[in-house]
Amino acid sequence: MQEVESLAAAVPETTKVLDDAFSPKGTVPQMDDYTIVHLATHAAFVVGKPEDSFILFGNGDRVNFRNVATWSLPDVDLVVLSACETGLGGKLGNGEEILGFGYQMQQTGVKAAIASLWSVDDGGTQALMSAFYNILSTDKLTKTEALRQAQVSLITGDSKVRSHNVPVAAVSNFNHPYYWASFILIGNGL
Structure with a gap:
């Protein structure tokens, strides 16, 4: 919830959908009305049983994967899956690990998705996403470069993270790869 509030403060045109209003029935039909969709929630990838994986x-x-396969989001430029293991798919080690929810989002017509490869820390994710949106909106960079610079800002404790209500002490603790390396961009990074 803190991540959503922080992002809404940073991006004034944000439409927040929370709690019971944040439902597949109420949210999914509206997603194609936006160029960026940010889902800050929980997710799980079940190794060997992808049908049990969920957002x-x-x-x-x-x-699950079947539900997402029915979505049509051709006007969405970026879906950010700010949740655990959304970039995983297939059996680990067989080359299909990347075919997770991030890949599924691309199959809906979304041009790019940011997804995570392992369980993530809420504080580190909030700091990374705050830096990402700050960089994306102010520096006019590509999505790929904005994500890279946000990751670097966590490594260095850069002020782009501190400017979004993340305590300085917390930022300095997010330099370990666990906090910033999980998120990858799949698709068109321009």
């Missing part, structure tokens, strides 16, 4: 919505509903 959790605020009302408690879960969507």
Whole structure:
């Protein structure tokens, strides 16, 4: 929730959908009205049973790969899956690890997705996403370069993170790769 509030403060045109209103039925049909969709929630990838993998919505509903495959989001430029293991897919080590929810989002027509490769820390994710959106909106860089610079800002404790309500002491603790290396961009990074 803190991540959503921080991002809404940083990006004035943000439409927040929280709690019970954040449901697949109420949210998914509206997603194609936006160029960027940010899902700050919980998710899980179940190794060997991808059909049991899910993204959790605020009302408690879960969507799986089959559900996402029915979505049509051709006007969305970027979906940010700010949740655990959304970039994983397939059996680990067989070359299909990348075919997770991030890949599924591309199949809906989304041009790019940011997804995570392992369980992530809420504070580190908030700091990374705050830096990402700050850089993306102020520096007019590509999505790929904005993500890279946000990751570097966590490594160095750069002020682009500190400017978004993340305590200085916390920022200096996010330089370990666990906090910044999980997130990858899949698709068109321009």
